[in-house]
Amino acid sequence: MLVVHAADIHLDSPLRGLTRIGEDYAQELRRSTRRALENLVALTVDRQADLLVIAGDLYDGSWHDFGTGQFFIEQMVTLKDAGIPVVIVSGNHDAASQITRSLTLPPGIHLMATDKPESIVFDDLGAVVHGQGYAIRDVQDNLAAAYPERVADLLNIGVLHTAATGSPDHDTYAPCSVADLQALRYDYLALGHIHQRGPVVEGEFPAHFSGNLQGRNPRETGAKGALLVELESGEPARVKFEALDVARWERVDVDADGMVGTDELAAATREQMRQAVRDAQGRTVIVRVALTGTTKLANRLADDEWLQAEMTAIATDVGAVLDKATARVRPPAAPDPDAQRLREAVAQTAESLAGDGAKSVVTTLDREIRDIARGVVGPGGSPLDFSDPAAIGDLLDRARDGLDARLAERQS
Structure with missing residues (x-):
């Protein structure tokens, strides 16, 4: 049995904050939830799926006009004609009390009850679907705790709109624990509400969030879509x-960090944008750029007008659309004149000691360097010959380089 699991479609969501990307792209995004639903229906038909489940938030609050509902009905008719049933639970955004205008669903499209859990048996599929929608937006009850036990000899599928164990980016609706979901022992639990896809439970009785169907703002990054579930x-x-x-x-x-030229910065940014465009496989890509680190370019990047223009030019070059760019960078610390003088003194002293032999070196350098010197071996593993001026010079060069590196690190 092949089940298509989708959620959080937010059909005709009133997207805001799109002025930066231009009116043409803004209009494309406003239409994107409809086009994504069309893609979902096409996928379901093309793969000859046995069932489509939608785990809540089909709509985005009260409809603005009948057009939203009518468009959805048209898509469902396509599935009805293909003989593919659909099971839907309402979520917090499309709770029964918020849908002020309703349209009759085609045969085979099931909107599950909101007062208690419901089970729909599909005898021809050998499957049963358990679920409950939201009667009100702010559901704080653990709905999963009341879901029915699995039915023997059938494939058991659950549909639930829930925050599960919680997410910092989403309100906590119908919370439940991993143990609650595991206890149901369903062959698959289709979850909605959290817009990032991923499993909550894996193994014999898995529960997954499918994520939303279409990213609607800069926080909803990456690929969005549905899950194909083979049972x-x-x-x-x-x-x-x-x-x-x-x-x-x-x-x-x-x-x-450490960049000193705008060419270097542009190359690094361009490569990441280009990769995002490649991954999107022909889709429109809207990017937000965040620059961080310690760089001599900090003063240049503080010019926001230049930064937006530069990033827009790079985005246009690779086929992306810039939403905005931010630079949270720091300039390098100013050189410490005392440290610089100390480094110069070390270099001068090392040069003067190089010709004085081992005794002068060992008595002049600090204890740490003396201990290091005693453990130094020469070529082939033999002890270092301190009477050899060349060997002493090599040791001093290494000591000087090490101290110079330490001072440079402190200075930065």
């Missing part, structure tokens, strides 16, 4: 991600 009785679920987004947000972090 077979007695076998662990096989879960595979499929990208369905039409535009992709990416963050480009550039460590400018």
Whole structure:
């Protein structure tokens, strides 16, 4: 059995803060949730999936007009005509109390109950789907605790909109523990609400977040899409991600530490942007650039107008779109004149001692250097010959270089 698991579609989400990327790209992003849903339907039909489950937040709050709902109905008709059933639970953004206008769903499209958990048996698939939607936005109950036990001799699939164990980027709705999810012993649990995909439970009875279908802001970076879940009785679920987004947000972090020229900075930034464009495989890529580190370019990067223009030029060159660039860099510390004088004195003293023989060297240098000198061996592992001026000169060069490196490190 092949199940397509999607969540957090946020159809016609009213995206804001897009003025920096230009009106053409802003319009593309405003249409992106619809195009991503079209991609989801096309994937489900093309792969001849047995079932599509949507784990909440199909809509993004109350509809602005009937067009949002009508578009969704049109997509569901395509699945109905292909004979593919759909099971949907409502989430916090599309709770039953917030959908002020409703349209009749086509046959085979099931919106699960919100007052208690419901189980829908698909005899032809040998499967049962358990789930419950939100009646109100702010659900604080542990819904998973009331989900029914698995049904013997059927593939058991759960659909749940939940924060699970919590996420710093999302409100805590319908919280539950890993143990709560494991206790259900479902063959697969399709989770929604957290926009970053990934497993909460792995193994025999897995539970996964599919993430959202389309990134909607700079915090929702990387590939977005749905999960293809292959289920077979007695076998662990096989879960595979499929990208369905039409535009992709990416963050480009550039460590400018030690950079002294704008060419070097541009090359490092360009390579990361180019990689993001390659990974997106033809999708529009919107990037935010963050520069960090200690660099002599700090004063140049403080000119925000120049920085935005420079990063925009690089983005345009590689086929990306710049959202914005920020520079949190520091200039190198000013040279310490006392340290510089000390380094010069060490160099002069080392040169003067080089011709005075081992006794003068050992009595002049500090105890640490004397201890090092006693342990130094010459070529072939033999003891160092302190009567050899060349050997003493080599030792002094090494000691001077070591001390010089230490002083340079402290100075920086």
